[in-house]
Amino acid sequence: MRLYGKRSVIERINSNSRSVKVIYLQAGLSRPEITSLAHKHHLKVETISEKRFFQLAPKIQTQGVMAEIDAFNYKDFEDIIGSENKDKPTLVCLDRINDPQNLGVIIRNCACLGGFCIVLPTRETVEVTEAVLKVACGGENYVPVCHVSNLSIAVQKAKEQGYWVGATVVEGGEHPRQVKFNFPLCLIFGSEGEGIRPGLIKQVDYKLTLPMRGVPLSFNVAMAVGMCCYEVSCQRS
Numbered sequence: 001m002r003l004y005g006k007r008s009v010i011e012r013i014n015s016n017s018r019s020v021k022v023i024y025l026q027a028g029l030s031r032p033e034i035t036s037l038a039h040k041h042h043l044k045v046e047t048i049s050e051k052r053f054f055q056l057a058p059k060i061q062t063q064g065v066m067a068e069i070d071a072f073n074y075k076d077f078e079d080i081i082g083s084e085n086k087d088k089p090t091l092v093c094l095d096r097i098n099d100p101q102n103l104g105v106i107i108r109n110c111a112c113l114g115g116f117c118i119v120l121p122t123r124e125t126v127e128v129t130e131a132v133l134k135v136a137c138g139g140e141n142y143v144p145v146c147h148v149s150n151l152s153i154a155v156q157k158a159k160e161q162g163y164w165v166g167a168t169v170v171e172g173g174e175h176p177r178q179v180k181f182n183f184p185l186c187l188i189f190g191s192e193g194e195g196i197r198p199g200l201i202k203q204v205d206y207k208l209t210l211p212m213r214g215v216p217l218s219f220n221v222a223m224a225v226g227m228c229c230y231e232v233s234c235q236r237s
Contacts, residue, residue, distance in 0.1 A: 001069050004062045004134045010037060011138025012069060017041040019070040026053040026064035034065055060134070072128040077146040077154055080117050081161045081184075089117040089144065090232055091158060091186040093151055095196050096124045097221055103128070104135025105222035111139030113233045118143060121151040151188075152199045158186045159203065166206035167196050168224055173209030176231040181206070183236060189225055192218050 003009050010033065012020060022044045025031055038045045048056075057066055080089065092110060097103060103126050110116035126132065127147075133140055148154040155165060164181070167188040188204065190196035201207075210219055210227060219227070 001071055001133070002057070002130050003067045003069055004057060004060050004065075004130070005137070006031065006034065006063045006065045007137045008133060009034060009065050009067045011141050012067065013037050013041055013043065015138075015141035017043060019073075021068040021070070022046060023065070023067045024048055024053065024056065026050055026062070029064035031065055072133075072140070072145075074128075074147045075117070075144040077119065077148050078157065080144060080146060081158050081163065087115070088163075088184040089115050090184065090229070090236070091117050091119050091163065092225060092229065093119040093155060093186060093188045093200075094125055094221075095121065095151055095188060095200060096191040096194055097189070098124070098126050098191070100126050100129055100131040101135055102126075102220070102222040104132045104137075104139075106225045107132070107136040107143050107145070108139035109222070109226045110229060111136075111142040113229055114142075115233065115236060116143055116229060118145045119151070119154060120145065120147055121154075122147050122149050152197070152203070155186060155188065155200060155203050158184075164206070165204045166208055166228075167201060167204040168208050168210070168228065169201075170195065170218060171209055173207035175211060176208050176228050179206050179208065181232060181235050185232060185236075187225075187228060187232070189221055189228075192221055 020043050023038050025047045027047050027049050163184045163186045165186045188200055
């Protein structure tokens with residue numbers, strides 16, 4: 001895989017330099033912070049021509065920096081929920097979320113808030129791709145992401161480990177600020193078009209609805225995750 005952009009590359013070097021195979025810099029652009037950090041971690045740096053750089057990264061904003069890295073490392077879901085740590089991460093389960101931009105924003109927001117783990121089903125939901133990593137801006141280094149074959153079974157396993165479950169619904173739920181959450185907590189978010197599968201809704205303890213005082217167009221899923229997780233973060237702390 002490739003990482004694009006200065007911030008993404010810097011965060012990856014600082015958090016997991018062993019996953020970086022080589023760093024490419026565009027000729028004619030000075031990036032002393034990158035070269036200094038790479039030298040500190042004994043990483044290979046290659047300066048290549050502008051033409052060659054754009055061949056490797058066509059139509060991508062890179063700031064003249066990219067890196068070859070190992071394939072994305074998904075975490076083991078059962079290790080996450082079975083941890084004996086009393087402060088288990090809040091699970092953010094994404095059902096049928098197919099836009100890489102949305103997933104990247106969700107990862108970045110969860111990294112900023114801290115204490116979250118993202119859970120993706122292996123079907124009908126986007127994977128962590130290069131496009132996702134570019135939007136995440138290094139957030140993937142601080143948020144565990146799990147792949148599960150069946151999201152409904154994963155939620156059931158989380159409940160068996162003491163997790164409470166909430167899900168967002170377009171209408172009929174409670175305002176997140178009016179809910180006193182129990183922890184550890186699992187939150188489920190569905191696509192803007194199809195919502196959450198009925199089998200998942202049956203498992204929830206809290207139904208959450210974000211109020212829309214303007215036109216009820218429904219919130220973008222990344223925004224909905226950000227608002228709900230911010231409230232969860234406030235209550236958890």
